[in-house]
Amino acid sequence: MKAATTLLQISKILSLSPSTVSRALKNHPDISPVTRQKVLDLAKQLEYEPNLNAVGLRTSNTKEIAVIVPNLSGFFYGSFISAVEEEARRAGYSTIILLSGDDPLVEIENLKICRQRRVQGVLACLSARTASIEAFTRLKKVEISVVFFDKVPSDADEITVRVGDEEAAAVAADYLISKKKKNVLSLFADVNMSITNRRLTTFRQIFSSRSLQQNYFVEHATSSEAAEHALMHAWKSSHRPDAVFCMSDEILIGVMKAVHRLDIKYPGELGIIAISNGFFPNLYYPEITFVETSGYKLGQLAFKRMVLEFEGKTAPRDVALKAELIEKGSL
């Protein structure tokens, strides 16, 4: 139970100065091969690992980034984080993960932690109930870069990386039209979220511009249960839909429960399409046709965008991941 080896210890054993050891360890060209080797050997033998707290303090280069997500109870954020962690590790960064629980107060607390740790960047997905992003923007004052992802603020000044909401909604709407659906139950999430609005707006545009006789009716479901009931209600109404569009996995899950509950046959009686990360559509039989919005790809994109910011390079402030239709036969 002793503390870890330090640079000073190595330097003393070898009768060298700390600076020489430091340089040897990072292959500085000034150091003679023979000295370098001696240092490297001893370092390995003593299991020397640099104290990143000291390095971070000295260089203000902590090589740490933080990811703030609302939760981990879906596949989207998990795959996002996987991608970030992978890319980050490759680039020598550690990833600290912070959950907001969709609580703006916890979000603020998380940002405090980011300051305290002197992380170099924050990848943030806004909580559903965040009213102001002021606490985020203030981070820039202390040289912490902020890249928003997925649930991004509408503020055009911010760096954002998100799935191509407009495109995804357009692809789905196009497909519904091409399949000649006449009466599409269109389930969207909370109307106050910008992601909902972007998807909804485009969805409406496509329908009104491309189709004259095809109908859709929009409902907002803020939970799986709400989506489940929305479909059950519509199914029993006089205006039974011939297709359902699900804006998210959460909504798809509710819809599928209703489908099984009412024993609805799809695609026969009802066509189903969703915007999804791709995991849940694969859970059902038949599998569900969906427009893919990959959390993994988004994570890669987000980290790379953040690094560009670190390097001070100019890059687009708003990046959207392109959407892809995956046909599975449910519509």
Next chain:
Amino acid sequence: MKAATTLLQISKILSLSPSTVSRALKNHPDISPVTRQKVLDLAKQLEYEPNLNAVGLRTSNTKEIAVIVPNLSGFFYGSFISAVEEEARRAGYSTIILLSGDDPLVEIENLKICRQRRVQGVLACLSARTASIEAFTRLKKVEISVVFFDKVPSDADEITVRVGDEEAAAVAADYLISKKKKNVLSLFADVNMSITNRRLTTFRQIFSSRSLQQNYFVEHATSSEAAEHALMHAWKSSHRPDAVFCMSDEILIGVMKAVHRLDIKYPGELGIIAISNGFFPNLYYPEITFVETSGYKLGQLAFKRMVLEFEGKTAPRDVALKAELIEKGSL
């Protein structure tokens, strides 16, 4: 774009010494209320946040822990991490997350990062291909506590926290027997995993000790697809099962696909029970009866166990989470 406020800056502005400011900030009793208030006010105004790199360096108390998991592509680890992060934050710790991708080499690299960050503890789930835990045990030499969870080493000396596999299997078997099932298709994962063996052994014991006339037949499915086909095959055979037991979520998912594919009515034609984290059983209608092995609860347990270790308190080296039957009506 200036650096963050430091303690020294505050001390200069108020013409106080750094030590006084430091004490005021942490409510040291020696400090006069008047001074304390002045410091607190200015700190708030300047958005002062202590530099945890400096604190960690000074006190060797980094208040950081690491969690190593194979992946985030299921709900189990996600909920485990959620619990850990919550508990950790409450206790003033940050959680850095490290993915091994089931690769022992990456695992080693992750442990190096733990050393470099001088984390105080590591919560580790072994990768499926880890042959030796030596690199883990060596961490203790530098005062880093290690608590294994879920996939734990068989070494009895290690601190482990896991779900009660034996109990979970027993509860499921008991329930199947009490429901008078005569022909139970029992689906287990890879026979080489210790988790599979613990569950299978107990399952067999319960059936042979408690029931004389009730039958079960075991099959091993190493993927969702394999489970799907196992049920389809059994269903069409001359020995059609009247119940199916799923050892894991992965297997349950495959089973449910087969159920929908063959349009099997449950619980009428087939009873279904699973050992699960609790998310997937809730996805279907009717919902699936399961024996709960909560990743969330396990996370809470693991963190608390680690804190006990930090405090040098004695506690059991091997903790198993108790299993609970959640009846949903699918059997």
Next chain:
DNA sequence: ATGAAAGCGCTAACAC
């Protein structure tokens, strides 16, 4: 009740 001083482990001018 407050201050002075040392030092945690490392890096980076600047010397030689």
Next chain:
DNA sequence: GTGTTAGCGCTTTCAT
């Protein structure tokens, strides 16, 4: 090619 030195921001004796 190697050493000296100062200092990153903080805590913590030990004085006063």
